Amino acid sequence: MTKRISEQEAAQRLLGADNILLLAHQYPDGDTLGSNFALYLALQALGKTVRVACEDVIPEKYDYMDVSASMPDFEPTFICALDVADAKLLGSGMQEAYGDRVDLCIDHHSTNTGYAAETCVDASCAACAMIILRVIRLLEVELTPAIAQCVYTGIATDTGCFKYANADALAHRMAADCMDLGIPYEMINRVNFDMKSRARIELERMALDNMEFYHNGRVALMVITNNMVATSGATENDLEGLPPIPRQIENVWVGITLRQKADGNYKISVRTGTHADAAAVCALLGGGGHNRAAGCAPSGTLDEAKAAILQAVEQAVPRITTG
Amino acid sequence: MTKRISEQEAAQRLLGADNILLLAHQYPDGDTLGSNFALYLALQALGKTVRVACEDVIPEKYDYMDVSASMPDFEPTFICALDVADAKLLGSGMQEAYGDRVDLCIDHHSTNTGYAAETCVDASCAACAMIILRVIRLLEVELTPAIAQCVYTGIATDTGCFKYANADALAHRMAADCMDLGIPYEMINRVNFDMKSRARIELERMALDNMEFYHNGRVALMVITNNMVATSGATENDLEGLPPIPRQIENVWVGITLRQKADGNYKISVRTGTHADAAAVCALLGGGGHNRAAGCAPSGTLDEAKAAILQAVEQAVPRITTG
DSSP, rough: OOOOOOOHHHHHHHHOOOOOOEEEOOOOOOOHHHHHHHHHHHHHTTOEEEOOOSOOOOOOOGGGGGTTSOOOOOOOOOEESSOOGGGGGOHHHHHHHHTTTEEEEEOOTTTTOOOSSSEETTTTTTTTHHHHHHHHHTTTOOOOOHHHHHHHHHHHTTTTTTTTTTOHHHHHHHHHHHHHOOOOOHHHHHHHHHHBBBBHHHHHHHHTTTEEEEEEEEEEEEEEEEHHHHHHTTGGGGGGOOOOOOTTTTOOOOEEEEEEESSEEEEEEEEETTTTHHHHHTTTTOOOOSEEEEEOOOOOOOOOOHHHHHHHHHHOOGGOOOO | OEOOOOHHHHHHHHHHOOOEEEEESSSSOHHHHHHHHHHHHHHTTTTTOEEEEEEEEEEOGGGTTTSOOOOOOOOOEEEEEESOOOOOOHHHHHHHHHHGGGGGEEEETOOOOOOOOOOEEETTOHHHHHHHHHHHTTTTOOOOOHHHHHHHHHHHHHTTTTTEEEEEEEHHHHHHHTTTOOOOOHHHHHHHHSSSSSHHHHHHHHHHHOOOOEETTEEEEEOHHHHHHHHHHHOOOOOOTOTTTGBBTTSSSEEEEEEEEETTTTEEEEEEEOOOOHHHHTTOOOOOOOEEEEEEOOSHHHHHHHHHHHHHHHOOOGGGOOO
């Protein structure tokens, strides 16, 4: 059973620790990386020995956060996971190595499983990086442009560049505070939201060609197979940001993306608006997430995965089958 | 020759006026409409007789701003254009009726031609609506949710939902100030940035199929013909927001969109990043705009329009032809 602690207490734990290992979640995104590298830089400024670890290779587009900086090698005496709602999400290697000995987890997912000894969660924050910004202020470390651009990256990426429902006034103001430091936000936005390779465009076209609609167009379902990825020439970098696409279509309540994994099974992403709860849908298949964005990974063939998720939608959103 | 005046002076002029006609530019976008309807509501709150006019029908998606509210009919004694850089941009009908008797223009285009008797320009503002928010504060009108959502719409749409270079800290903070009033920003963002009809998706696919590249992929050129629009079933609402697409492709410095008009000629939109000045390119063909987003409308066939804009790019951005 984890102990819930405040941001002040989280800052105290970090101030008292050294040889700190920070952990990002697998399939790392801008928020887990921005949170990790912002806190990494802040703890470094305090003279601590610290490194960031992630199960997966970090996509090149995040190079601007200096994520390739060589990390010191040491035996950690304090382990802190950022934006990781469940020990499983560390990835199998990291979970095996550290999953049962995480000292502190700082997170913004209401579904956090409490796997860490102590947990600091604020589910009202659009991004984990917003909590990290407040923790860094509590650490009394000077906010540098290098730290600020990591925090900005977390806020911008988890809000879809300030487009989603979670992009509230606080998210805008914290982003503005970061921008006051003089960060290259134009480049950050272009890299994360406004740049597609030709392979990505080809992949999107194939996916759109095969989009399926159910329940009078209220459910849109898109499939990305390994074969489509290979044919388009898309790299891992090209595969981010696909899940929002089905719900961008007019009148769609639930947008579903099935992406084939290396083992042949499918990872399912669900996106919803005000009419449906994505976390409730995915919980029926052992997954979780936020109200508007969640995921799950039932094993099975494409047809089995499709049938499972469509049934979960009907069960969690009964209104979708009527009228 | 226009007289340049301050925001304080602009507010004074409005306070002293009545029977006020506010003018939006043709092909109205979120900023000209948000600016007009915000100021309309503020002047109404002051007990003034006021209406908004626009050459073109206002796209349905802006209905949430109550743009369909019936406007009073009266002979204007004060005419004020908002976000209109040139009298030509009022559209031919409005230009003929009012172009040479605009009393005040409030605008954020550095290229403003000074066609009004008095002009209040702040080109450092990402959106005209930001200037309008300050003017409304100077009018000492209470900021209501109805006004705030118009201002937010202007800021969000002119910054590409806070994605473009002009989305600076001030733009974020002014948006946050609007959000403090309790505006439906999720709906506004979805309507403006995250909703595509199936016809729009079909049109985008056709346009992507025929994308042309020049100068080693640094120039991407997209064409939207009347025939493509008809085949896709796209309506006027579906045609907004196409110009950013070509520059979203990796390594593209200059993204060009040629859209056929009803008369068969082409309207050209140019989008650039840090490597090229869109306004300089379009100025060579009698157009104008901002550094990163500009337009022009040379007459001629598709081949003539293409040749003209490609030559203008080579002339304005000589570096693009080398290395």
